[in-house]
Amino acid sequence: MPDTPENQNQYPHPGSQADGIGFPQIRLVALFCLACGTVLDAALGPSRGKQSGETVLLRQIAGSVGSGTVLLVDRYFGGWFDMALWRERGVDVVTRIHQK
Structure with missing residues (x-):
């Protein structure tokens, strides 16, 4: 994604990198249909911070799993x-x- 101040605020770069270095990092959880390879749903979030883990993202799209x-x-x-x-x-x- 573009390295803009807005993206850096919402999706900060990894904490192991110095300020001003690196690109925004996003966390992605996707549901795939194994029969046909289609993405059924996806959730995006920041890669760090409270309530940003993969389990939280999966729970956001749990309604797509019948x-x-x-x-x-x-x-x-x-x-x-x-x-x-x-x-x-x-x-x-x-x-x-x-x-x-």
């Missing part, structure tokens, strides 16, 4: 709260067990 769907996610999304959310919605989840 009952009876099989959701394939990485183990980052395998926490108890997330499993309860999907179970309540009638969604089956395939994931590796979280390392913790």
Whole structure:
């Protein structure tokens, strides 16, 4: 994305870089249909800061996952709260067990 002051404010560059160096960094979570490769929905957010994690973004687009769907996610999304959310919605989840 363009390196503008507006984008830097909304999507700051990584904290490991000095001020004024680097491009705005965005976080993206997308739902893909594995049968046809189509992006069904996506959520964007800043890469750092409160309420900017991938689980928050996935919850924003959870309404796009219908009952009876099989959701394939990485183990980052395998926490108890997330499993309860999907179970309540009638969604089956395939994931590796979280390392913790």
